[in-house]
Amino acid sequence: MSRTRVRRWLVGFLALVVAMTTVWVATPGAASASRRVACADLAQVRLPEVSSASAELDTDGEAAGMTGLPEFCRVVLTVVPQIGIEVWLPTGTYNRRFEAVGGGGYAGAISYPALANALRSGYATASTDTGHQVRDGSFALGPDGRLNQQLITDFASRSLIELTLTAKTLIRAFYGRPAEFSYWNGCSTGGRQGLMLAQRLPGAYDGILSGAPAINWDRFIPAELWPQVVMRQELGAPIAACKLTAATEAAVARCDRNDGVVDGVLDDPRRCDFDPRSLIGQATPCGAFTAADAGVIQAIWDGPRTTGGRSLWYGLTPGTPLNALAGPVPFPIAENHIRFWVEQNPQFDWKTLDYAGFERDFRASQRLFNDVIGTDDPDLSRFRASGGRLLIWHGWADPLIFPQGSIDYYQRVLDRTHRVGDFARLFLAPGVGHCGGGSGPNTFDMFGTLVNWVEHRSAPDRIIASTVENGQVVRTRPLCAYPGAARYDGRGDPNSAASFDCS
Template sequence: MQPVLACADLTTGALALADTTVDSAVEDPGDATTPASCRVQLTVTHPPAGDAVTVWVHLPSTTWNGRFQAVGGGGFSGGSPESLLAPLRAGYATAATDAGHPGATADFALRPDRTLDWQRIRDFGHVGVHDMTVTAKAVVTAFYGRGPEYSYWNGCSTGGRQGLMEAQRYPDDYDGVLAGAPVINYPQMQTGQMWGQVVMLEEQNPVAPCKFAAALAATVAACDEVGDGVVDGVVGDPLGCDFDLGQLVGTRTDCGEITAADVEVMRRIGEGPRGQDGEFLWYGLAPGTPYAGLNDVVEVDGRLVGKPFQYDLWWFGLFLAQDPAWDWQTLTYAGFEAFFAQAVEMYGDVFGADDPDLSEFAEHGGRALVWHGAADFGVPFQGTVDWYERVRELSGPGRTDEFLRLFLAPGVGHCGGGGGPQPTGQFEALVAWVERGEAPRTLDAQRVDEQGTVVQTRPLCPYPEVARLTGDRDPADAGSFRCAKATELEPAPR
């Protein structure tokens, strides 16, 4: 569809949006892979807060498919214009936002006087994405003379949280939401990521990385055929894996013998955060999930010490302790439990996207396709399953299936990676569901070799089902599998 305005006209009053400035509107000629486009940057403010939400909108000059696709961020980054090239090439009008702060750090949380900057926190939590959505749709309408026929959200991790937050708070913003590895239980997840470090600190036993690796390898070997019936180095049904880590005591590794104390640390990490009285706080690492990444241990001056993930240090230091110089090594079990309660109380509403009530989104005709790697070391998939089960409890299984589907990807890490076949075509499946009513029964997944050749295909089944090999058939062929009942998550104490 052809534009009705010149790109430059978007800077001369064609838009009438309150507290919004068009910073630039530039024609990009495109190249061999990217079509010509009008690239717009805007700033949205909320007087008198003094904040600034940057919005980027890319508009195909001649190849618009009549649709809008917004793209989410990751970690503490609200998003970036670099993420817009893929949807632009596919013909979408597309947008992203920094959600109120540049870059991927968390220093936006604190003012110089160490008080919390709640407007910028709200911008990152949900306001900035809604601002972007409203602003971008207005730009699309002004440029093309009509709004998009369909609007989609596409995001993973923080982007997954942003999309489901939109569905919960602003149910009319999007017709379709694709949310991968969504950090919907944000305060619990972000605080819980420090649990492994707290355990090793309190037990005075930082476990060497190669012992963690040995424990992972033993777990996968013991549970390799659980769920899918295939020996492929992937735990097909992690919730059905019941491997006793105690069997590893005395195992020799390149970094020493695994002790009972080492196993106790691993058990606690797998179990997940608990209160001093043993009360459940949050989920831990499912069997088959790498320990490395968020439970890092390094050698300093000949001894092992913990090395927390930088995002966790920002979270505890800036959002909870409100002290940039906070020392994580002062943490105790009691201190962790207090921080956990504080995090949920202070940030559950502004960052959490775990409201099971999607009734308005469903009534609008919205569809949400959610997927999560079952070997995600950063965001335990059990939290996503717990939310999904609460949606089903509230709306009913049949009604839920009409607007929400959840798929787990065995062996896949955070937003991808890992040893399992990688999900493909999720966004296309969402579009088919929204526009043609073709609800996804399965998703496609594949493994490629170093040359990019597909060497394995596998269906991903909707929770609580798992792809199981049928008879004596080729395990590299998706057609050899059927969806069968898998182990379901036990309800978390409430």
């Protein structure tokens, strides 16, 4: 580990120790660790780097557009230069646990729905806007045309550390004692945030749930633009939507039996050997499938390549809907990343990128942003030593973040730590999209599984996922701890999880 990372960890660790052991109030003398601070007085708690604070008791069941809320103390903070943080502290419904919640995309806003869900379940909870108040990637570029390293760092990591330290201090002040257990819960950007905390602030959380984590940010984000570059270079325009659908449906039809049962879901798309060239000449509502169409589909599945043909990153898996990245316009986060972060030119037009230009920008993204936001350090030894538990999950049919990236990271953690299953496990959800949805069984309780693992030391080997239609469960299937995968036993009800083994 570099000296910079060691120094960063030491600073965060020492700050955490201070935050967890001492509460200072802006009244004469220091407050006892057992003294409870009234809600209105929480605004006076001295918190490093906080430039403004307010606190009020919410008793009407509504806040920030959320309804059905129990009574709670709402603390609103600003950490210099402009990191927004909210900490919600339930009164009579408190379960003595802390659940910090993550954001999505480029963040830029407090995650109020996630805060409300955590609060309703009795958790003290907190969220951050990550240091900017815009929802696109333009915050990374300053008025002078240069990267705003402060805001980028705040977005990538500092806001998460500040959220953790301030929330833990306020919890101790308000309840007179620290939370008995602390959890992180996030998906997509929130999943990346959880892994950043495991890597940069080990010991802060007893359990971290990291869904569809946006790690490998410096590579997977530019890789999201690859389908657009390929279509423009090979076809001159986006491929017709019905041809994308035809390729996806044909891949599922070809490989559906690989897991022993035909159910419209690919349990492991890596095992699918469908060749889109078999569609050449097939009629579709948007014209005959051409050789050029087949080449584009295969390139999207293969993922970005150098001009010499070497792989740069992963592609979308066969059976995954392609329209999100290969639709008529680029995915905004990827386009913003190239324009503001890499080219550093608000007027840059991605359409000017040929294969060589894409490779150049891909390499530049790695060089500029891996250290700050790659979030792919496999050394989780300090998190493991702290007793933390990490649960990662990813949908196999994620149309935005390539699930192979999560597998790649987990495998590197395994190579580094060896007995990784004793503190970290990965679950892949067949047919499930980005943070949910999709054609596979997509209803499951990952957070409850994590809590059970942390508090009862019950390490999960399989998690039951359900397909719910009209309020009724019509199918169940086990999600298996990686590298296991569900296999039908050939005898039982194919719609019952009891008929599947993890192998």
